[in-house]
Amino acid sequence: MRTSEYSSADAERRAPERPKRPVRDPFRRDRARVLHSWALRRLADKTQVLLPGESDFPRTRLTHTLEVSQVAREMGDELGCDPDIVDTAGLCHDLGHPPFGHNGESALDSVAAAIGGFEGNAQSFRVLTRLEPKVIVKGRSMGLNLTRASLDAMLKYPWFRRPDSVKFNAYADDAEAFEWVRRGAPVGRPSLEAQVMDWADDVAYSVHDVEDALYSGFISPEQLQPGPEMERVVAVAAEQSGPEVDVADVVQAHARLRALPQWPTAFDHTSSSLAALKAFTSTMIGRLSAAAVDHTLAAAAGGPVARYQADLVVPREQRAEVALLKAVSSHFVFNRPGVSPLYDDQRALLIDLVSVLREGAPDALHPMFAELWREAPGEEARFRVVIDQVASLTDVSAVRWHRRLVG
8 A cells, every 4th residue: 555645544444344354455455355356256147249149259248347457457557546546446446337238227227216316426426335244234235345535546436416417426325335435535535546447447448348349340441441331430539528529620630640660451350460560559549648647647746646636637639539439339339320220129138037027036046136125215215226236137138137037
């Protein structure tokens, strides 16, 4: 632990624990707890770009999570953050994602509208503070009982659901844990560690999704050259970015990236083209990460910085580059012709599961969720347990449960 940047309150846990080894760093201990958790292992069978098993070059939520944690760790270390905290935040950031990625998230949000909806980031917080049982106090789960600083580092959106944001990091039902974590923190402001993790997430998936799409044949390098299709990609990038980036920014970003020696111009699965694709990936991750680190340290007069001593400074140019890469995947992969029926089937499957499990609860639930259902104080809380059960499933197990319960 970098004691100069972190206080005893940062290392505090909701349920006090006596360390097994007094010399062990509390933040390193947090990282180990997440690495050994069931929630992390489940990400191996959750979607990133392709469904698990569809490709011999799979990138799942688990591989993505490991990539995010590595990028975040290096960025945080350069800035002066405790590397284990940002590493842990990277490991935690997708723990609450339901089956079928953002499509599943949308389905559960709609079916759970009457109880505050569903949001993957809020579900991740719920997993860490309640649903992954490691520390039990008077019959009540404290989840993994991570330190305040580690939990705060995974709060990209440190607020409850509100009208001006579709993103949020805690349900009203988890207010006690959320308010304990945010004690003394500036209202609505994520910590520097959370901002680092958030940018590492954007960097990792924007670059790797393009890498996957090129490898899997969803995109050819020729399609990345200027032309009508890339004009549509540019428009999508500007639309999805809001006021941070406009069309001119994305056009300039495309020109800058095409000028890089590593920009993909050919790909045929030979050793040389595979190495060239990997060179593109590593160049982009280094470029996007270094820009944020350098500008943040410059704004902080050299650092080191952590917690609420600074905000991450990401240049507009790099935000536009990430927006372009995201839009490439959105246009060519996620919204490709013919994919809508698959998304409709996934949504229907999850909605079916929620309905049949709610009707058959508690007997139809996994024993742990059946226990939580029986202990729930009312109908809304019981419904939330059903949502928790469905969200905990993997893509593969969701199909299996649906086949068994619905047919």
